[in-house]
Amino acid sequence: MPKTDIFVHPTSIIDENVTIGNGTKIWHFCHVSEDVTIGENCSFGQNVFIGKNVKIGNGVKIQNNVSVFEGVEIEDDVFIGPSVVFTNILNPRAFINRKMEFKKTVIEKGASIGANATIICGNKIGKYALIGAGSVITKTVRDFELCYGNPAIKKGIVDKEGNINLK
Template identity: 35%
Template sequence: MLSTKGENVVIGKDVLFGSNVVIGNNVVIYEGTRIGHSVIIQDNAVIGKQPTRAKASILPDVKELPPAVIGPGVTIGTSAIIYANAEIGEDVFIADLTTVRERVTIGAKTIVGRGVAIENDCVVGERCKLETNCYITAYSELGDDVFVAPCVVTTNDNYMGRGKERFDKFKGVTVKDGGRIGANATILPGKVICEDGTVAAGSIVSRNVGREILVVGSPAKELRKVPYEQLLRNQ
């Protein structure tokens, strides 16, 4: 049941709404999307969009993905785009201009900042904070309570190759529970930041980051242990 609906809203067939849903102006919600209770969708947002595939894309050509699922208490900002087959958990906040691609799951109470891009086939845990304009590359996995500062770049292609042999070498990054990445850091493909591992601002991570270790530099090297009082288990 819609509580408020703005002007020029387009709602596809078989969209399911919980109670107290508020929709702004010029919103598009595609067929079959499920929207929980007390969801706010602000102006110009697009929910449940089917992906389009470039001719040169390595992604499989999927004709029709399942609908998007938006959990209760979610806020979706102005001009955000959430693709089909995305699942957004309870009380997630998605800021303006964010893109959440297909086959992405986002856990409860996570904050996704302005202009963040989460590419296809990613898992983001609960209570994470992804700040303005950070980039989460395809096939990545973030645990719970992960912090990613503004303009962080994660990557999944080590080869920049031009032949088909590169297609089976893509690998996203893994950030385990409590991992933290400082502003403008770059994480190279397949690297793992272990529990409470911390990457200083501007660092380039070319090897795995150990549990409770702070790394700094280009390439990033171990500086010291993360202070005891800063560990996730002590919060």
């Protein structure tokens, strides 16, 4: 199928062996590394970095200044707010190559992550979960949970539309 409705801003870099779905828009100063798969109707804001081998589903919105490193998988209809931070190793050292120790992080369908949140690797954000701005995720978040704080803890539940119940 020809990719006739993909937009990639001229300041962005797309490496080799990248699949980008129809309707996707990649804005200013982005870099998509090799062997990446991006679904249909996604939007990447300014200065987004997508690491090698990352898989991103359909309808994903990634706001400005986010780096999605190798080891992160993002399912359909996920929202990632500006300046969200993902990690992929628990004990980094500049002088030790630990690429074989990357921990997998999965953001499941419909989840939303607020601005400036940090997601520690090896965790999962469940379906339709909502992570508050500035939160630090240190453990797995279940489906439909509202979590925020440092470290983030469950504060309530949300429904599929994002309506909050603080029970």
